[in-house]
Amino acid sequence: MAAAALVLVTACAPEPPTGPPGGVAPAGAPPTGTSAPVSGDGSIPKNESISVHDTGHVGIANLDPGLLAAVQKATVDAQARGVELRVTSGWRSKDYQQRLLDEAIALYRSEEEALRWVHPPEKSKHVTGEAIDIGPTNAADWLIRNGADYGLCQAYANEMWHFELLTTPGGECPQPIAN
Numbered sequence: 001m002a003a004a005a006l007v008l009v010t011a012c013a014p015e016p017p018t019g020p021p022g023g024v025a026p027a028g029a030p031p032t033g034t035s036a037p038v039s040g041d042g043s044i045p046k047n048e049s050i051s052v053h054d055t056g057h058v059g060i061a062n063l064d065p066g067l068l069a070a071v072q073k074a075t076v077d078a079q080a081r082g083v084e085l086r087v088t089s090g091w092r093s094k095d096y097q098q099r100l101l102d103e104a105i106a107l108y109r110s111e112e113e114a115l116r117w118v119h120p121p122e123k124s125k126h127v128t129g130e131a132i133d134i135g136p137t138n139a140a141d142w143l144i145r146n147g148a149d150y151g152l153c154q155a156y157a158n159e160m161w162h163f164e165l166l167t168t169p170g171g172e173c174p175q176p177i178a179n
């Protein structure tokens with residue numbers, strides 16, 4: 001055991017101190033690990049939101065890179081016009097998506113009604129990282145009007161906050177589907 005550990009340490013030694021994470025942080029490294037592994041189910045508490053630049057949150061980190069880049073760009077442009085885009089939901093684990101569906105079924109006392117609002121895990125674009133929910137209302141409204149410049153479109157008529165990459169930047173968004 002001790003010998004194996006010693007070999008492991010020795011094998012790591014030639015790495016320069018500025019190399020990839022994995023070993024002991026070199027002196028002078030940022031106090032909070034910018035390279036800390038992100039984990040979790042992607043949940044964001046109700047009535048709370050996070051920044052689309054918060055890539056330390058797994059709900060942001062696991063988003064499709066194209067979607068993330070588009071929303072980050074839109075966020076910067078919106079901010080220049082006095083509108084703050086916040087993320088109320090991004091990537092979700094399958095378990096988290098199922099939990100949201102279970103909660104909706106309990107709330108509506110109807111699976112059929114719940115499914116109008118919450119997709120099952122195998123159907124949700126949040127689980128694949130291809131959807132993002134934006135708030136508050138004025139921010140979602142801004143993105144509905146300007147999102148196509150970034151390829152971002154409102155996907156569902158009954159969810160003004162839910163956006164997906166559905167066109168090319170500067171293209172035209174398809175008509176939102178009912179639900």
Ligand SMILES: [Zn+2]
Pocket residue numbers: 089126131132133161162163
């Ligand atoms: Zn959504």
